[in-house]
Amino acid sequence: MRTYDLLKLPHGRITKICCIGAGYVGGPTCAVTANKNPDVSVTVVDLSESRIAAWNSSTLPIYEPGLWEQVQGARDGGADRPQNLFFSTDIDKAIDEAELIFVSVNTPTKTMGAGAGLGSDTSYVEMAIRKIAQVATSDKIVVEKSTVPVRTAETMREILKAIGKPGVHFEVLSNPEFLAEGTAIRDLLAPDRILIGSLLNDHGLQAAAALAEVYARWVPRERIITMNLWSSELAKLAANALLAQRISSINALSAVCEATGADIDEIAFAVGTDSRIGPKMLKASVGFGGSCFKKDVLSLAYISECLHLPEVAAYWQSVVDINEYQKDRFTKRIIRCLYNTLNNKKVAVLGFSYKKDTGDTRESAAISIIDALVAEGAKISIYDPQVLESQIWSDIEKFKGARGDVKQYVTVCKDVYKACEGAHAIIVLTEWDEFSNKQIRKRMDWQRVAESMDRPSFVFDGRNIVDAGKLEEMGFRVECIGKPGSGWFKG
Numbered sequence: 001m002r003t004y005d006l007l008k009l010p011h012g013r014i015t016k017i018c019c020i021g022a023g024y025v026g027g028p029t030c031a032v033t034a035n036k037n038p039d040v041s042v043t044v045v046d047l048s049e050s051r052i053a054a055w056n057s058s059t060l061p062i063y064e065p066g067l068w069e070q071v072q073g074a075r076d077g078g079a080d081r082p083q084n085l086f087f088s089t090d091i092d093k094a095i096d097e098a099e100l101i102f103v104s105v106n107t108p109t110k111t112m113g114a115g116a117g118l119g120s121d122t123s124y125v126e127m128a129i130r131k132i133a134q135v136a137t138s139d140k141i142v143v144e145k146s147t148v149p150v151r152t153a154e155t156m157r158e159i160l161k162a163i164g165k166p167g168v169h170f171e172v173l174s175n176p177e178f179l180a181e182g183t184a185i186r187d188l189l190a191p192d193r194i195l196i197g198s199l200l201n202d203h204g205l206q207a208a209a210a211l212a213e214v215y216a217r218w219v220p221r222e223r224i225i226t227m228n229l230w231s232s233e234l235a236k237l238a239a240n241a242l243l244a245q246r247i248s249s250i251n252a253l254s255a256v257c258e259a260t261g262a263d264i265d266e267i268a269f270a271v272g273t274d275s276r277i278g279p280k281m282l283k284a285s286v287g288f289g290g291s292c293f294k295k296d297v298l299s300l301a302y303i304s305e306c307l308h309l310p311e312v313a314a315y316w317q318s319v320v321d322i323n324e325y326q327k328d329r330f331t332k333r334i335i336r337c338l339y340n341t342l343n344n345k346k347v348a349v350l351g352f353s354y355k356k357d358t359g360d361t362r363e364s365a366a367i368s369i370i371d372a373l374v375a376e377g378a379k380i381s382i383y384d385p386q387v388l389e390s391q392i393w394s395d396i397e398k399f400k401g402a403r404g405d406v407k408q409y410v411t412v413c414k415d416v417y418k419a420c421e422g423a424h425a426i427i428v429l430t431e432w433d434e435f436s437n438k439q440i441r442k443r444m445d446w447q448r449v450a451e452s453m454d455r456p457s458f459v460f461d462g463r464n465i466v467d468a469g470k471l472e473e474m475g476f477r478v479e480c481i482g483k484p485g486s487g488w489f490k491g
């Protein structure tokens with residue numbers, strides 16, 4: 001057994017963890033951590049009383065496959081296991097009792113001041129750090145989980161040192177989370193790697209080893225990577241930037257496909273079989289969304305700008321520019337195919353979340369595409385199997401200025417057939433399995449939909465999940481991303 005003598009851990013190892021921020025990262029991460037460490041008490045705290053109440057109820061605040069089982073097991077305990085997962089708004093108490101604190105708060109893109117629209121807003125991180133410094137009466141390992149600009153740990157160390165009580169030592173680690181929503185539990189249970197960054201002095205290395213021991217309960221040691229603090233911070237930004245860049249690359253190629261008759265799925269397959277490229281994250285789409293990609297790529301561009309590296313900044317900025325171009329291109333194609341006028345035409349939007357298997361709508365392509373269609377005069381009906389109706393209204397409320405009360409021209413349907421009835425066009429914006437006519441089970445009845453629509457009936461597939469040939473046999477005109485549409489000569 002290792003000793004962490006410099007850390008002054010009361011039990012010689014980590015036995016109490018506090019996580020500040022009960023969101024998409026903090027909640028699932030702590031549920032799995034608690035399940036895999038039944039002898040460690042894990043308390044997740046948040047400023048939001050309603051969020052904490054939801055985590056303590058049977059209706060969790062986020063939808064994530066497999067999450068309920070993880071939460072219930074540790075939160076409620078059972079015959080064979082203790083209760084060791086707690087959700088609370090008593091932030092001070094949880095901080096002071098813990099030996100290790102995850103900082104898992106949101107770091108959205110700045111909306112004002114220097115770097116507005118580009119840099120990350122780290123004010124929530126700073127608020128959490130100040131709270132830790134004010135409250136802690138014993139040594140703490142403070143762990144950055146939120147994605148932050150490189151060298152944020154330096155700021156954290158400075159604040160902790162300046163405000164912390166005399167004699168209390170804080171060791172800051174970086175331990176970025178790589179989970180993707182929709183597969184969060186799978187990603188947490190079998191991660192490609194766990195990354196822990198620390199200062200390379202004795203204190204830092206002991207803290208990193210103590211955290212590694214928590215993960216080693218279920219993650220093979222060779223997958224737990226330790227490195228210097230700044231590399232770890234930048235590695236998280238780099239991973240998201242490279243993933244986003246792959247999607248922008250395939251989406252840029254999809255435009256070439258549409259102009260030439262090539263098929264982007266065939267291109268992705270052909271290039272993905274090269275083991276140096278690999279097949280993942282090469283699915284052409286209407287554009288990436290989610291709380292991370294755009295924010296992190298812009299943050300990297302802004303950091304580069306601040307470091308006087310304008311060429312590097314422009315390179316990363318272009319990844320986001322192509323994503324905006326892709327959404328715009330798709331919208332223009334819809335307008336063109338619908339004879340250049342959407343005035344009073346009913347358009348059914350299938351899918352509002354930014355990807356399947358999540359109810360999260362942050363940066364969802366659906367939001368800006370619907371905005372553009374509304375501005376063209378379309379009547380929109382939206383169906384999504386998971387996104388809450390209240391969330392959809394809050395996302396599209398800002399369209400009010402365009403044409404008066406948004407509820408006059410947008411409806412949210414609980415039934416996919418109702419959404420499509422009488423529509424001129426269906427736009428698939430999220431790849432939910434039930435929208436695909438390739439799936440055997442859980443699929444919608446496209447024949448029934450065909451019979452209920454206005455003619456000519458269009459399907460614009462922003463996710464390439466439909467079998468266009470089969471839909472064409474039913475009388476649909478089909479337009480997919482990066483493929484020749486129904487209007488193309490296919491001889």
Ligand code: UDX
Nearest residue numbers: 177178179180181281282283285288289290292354355
């Ligand atoms: C991403 C990273 O994958 C994860 O490691 C990090 O921790 C957080 O950011 P997430 O945004 O949840 O995760 O989902 P991801 O599966 O990466 O998809 C992001 C967006 O890209 C979605 O809108 C998705 O639909 C889109 N996407 C993904 C594509 O358009 N094509 C692809 O091939 C993959």
Ligand code: ADP
Nearest residue numbers: 021022023024025046047048105106124127128
């Ligand atoms: P992520 O996707 O990164 O998990 P979320 O927005 O889902 O982001 O969750 C972040 C959570 O952090 C929110 O529930 C928010 O209320 C909480 N939060 C932000 N700042 C603080 C703070 N200083 N103290 C406690 N909770 C905070």
